[in-house]
Amino acid sequence: MMFLGIVYFLVAFGTAVPTTQRDAKVSYDGYKVYKVAAHGDAADLISELDALSIIDLSHSHAGSENGATFNIAVPPDNVAAFEALNLSAEILSGDLGADIAAEGSFGEYSSTLRANSGDLPSLTWFDSYHAYEDHIQYWADLQAAFPDNSELIEAGTSFEGRPLQGIHLWGSSGKDSKPAIFFNGNVHAREWITSKVVEYITYQLIVGYENDTLVQSVLDSYDFYILPVVNPDGFVYTQTTDRLWRKNRQIRTNTTAIGTDINRNWAVGFGGGGSSSDPSSGTFSGYAPGDAPETAGLIVLAQELAGRHGIKLYVDWHSYAQVILLSYGYTCDAFPANLEAQLALAAGAAAAIAGPYNTTFDYGPGCVVLYQSSGNGRDYMTDAAGAEYGWGIELRDTRYGFVLPPEQILPSGEEIWEGMRYIWANL
Ligand SMILES: [Zn+2]
Incomplete structure (x- = not known):
């Protein structure tokens, strides 16, 4: 997917580890999340949408009872182009970046907060x-x-x-x-x-x-x-870099792509x-x-x-x-x-x-x-x-x-x- 290219580009200049300290934090500000009805094979439609740098968040089986649907995030620059396609789509989120911010800062945790050691x-x-x-x-x-x-x-x-x-x-x-x-x-x-x-x-x-x-x-x-x-x-x-990362962080020879599912x-x-x-x-x-x-x-x-x-x-x-x-x-x-x-x-x-x-x-x-x-x-x-x-x-x-x-x-x-x-x- 296109968005991954940004990450690969950045890490290409880094040494093998630790990449997590080097990558700029990925922003999803202004990304809109849609639930789209595929009316056919979801994978085909998703690959057609690749030109819009969409992120495939999930998709259901093509043969599922209610027909295939999938959720995608569309970057702000491509929202107009996506909406011009007139697909059957419902907006799930008007701003994915705002959703991520709403997850809030991490809670504090310390063992000393327990009443007694062993509680x-x-x-x-x-x-x-x-x-x-x-x-x-x-x-x-x-x-x-x-x-x-x-x-x-x-x-x-x-x-x-x-x-x-x-x-x-x-x-x-x-x-x-x-x-x-x-x-x-x-x-x-x-x-x-x-x-x-x-x-x-x-x-x-x-x-x-x-x-x-x-x-x-x-x-x-x-x-x-x-x-x-x-x-x-x-x-x-x-937690440090890309909230939507899925795979592990394995580096392979002969590719700048990172991660195995x-x-x-x-x-x-x-x-x-x-x-x-x-x-x-x-x-x-x-x-x-x-x-x-x-x-x-x-x-x-x-x-x-x-x-x-x-x-x-x-x-x-x-x-x-x-x-x-x-x-x-x-x-x-x-x-x-x-x-x-x-x-x-x-x-x-x-x-x-x-x-x-x-x-x-x-x-x-x-x-x-x-x-x-x-x-x-x-x-x-x-x-x-x-x-x-x-x-x-x-x-x-x-x-x-x-x-x-x-x-x-x-x-x-x-x-x-x-x-x-x-x-x-x-x-
Ligand atoms: Zn999973």
Whole structure:
């Protein structure tokens, strides 16, 4: 996409690392966001619009029930030209830059704000977004509040050398004694709500183990492996430089393009439809399965868990679409053997999610309900790591997209926690 060219141009003069300190901050002031009806194949129309330097924010499957639609951001200089095309388009945002500003400044966080060392941090964590370093401290503080039933874990390191960190929680049988529930957030850098919701689930698991029999039961039955940010380089880059960055920050030889889409870099279906072999694409798969260091680290963890007691449930957390994605994403023509059980669990979870705020979540095999995506994590977990439920969940919302106002962090966590409770009761 054209806008990426600006970034590449700037980094071409830098050395390999750290590019995050060198790039000018990307401004989205005056960008308008539209929801466009494609009346045909969305991908074709999006590529026609490339001349207008549009940013493809999301698109639905060409065969989806309501017809294909997609959301794009149009730079201020090209708004008039876009509107002259007279497409069926609805304005979602009159100024994307203003939306980004409205996300507010990051909240302060310090362990010293806890009443006592070993207390859980307060729920004010979910009132705003936070710097990456604060997330690391927050995970350590969660772990410290649950010392006998948790440990901090790492699953390899990112391209720029940051460890992929997380928390492992267990119940009364001790660690590594039960099948795994494996969650990871922020595979895609700009999807900030995902790490917050994954942290909210972790928080509620720890709180609930005190006196909530459902939580006690699930923690006594499964080992939880929770990694809220598995694309730390990209996440940091969205905080310092480009709020809408998606991929990791991997540099390759023979191209100035940066970044691999970690969620197209897995072995199952690698290189198929809905992924790109072009390093400048937002869905660049890499050149070989697992050649992004972040994917490689997650593969090692997944295979460890598969070999130990198996993976019961994997959820790769994304935004935004409000849909529970089952396998498969790489094909619309094949389905997991236990599809009926998966659909029943997803239907119950979606109904529970709607409880607190009437937020509607769709569900079904990813290729069918959203779009084809080859080389994604959930298909890998299903076919190559034996996960009984290999899922992706796309969180809120349908208006603000990636730039979800901080007032929606807690409600998003609350409704998803209701969905998780349904799952805990019905796994
Ligand atoms: Zn995503």
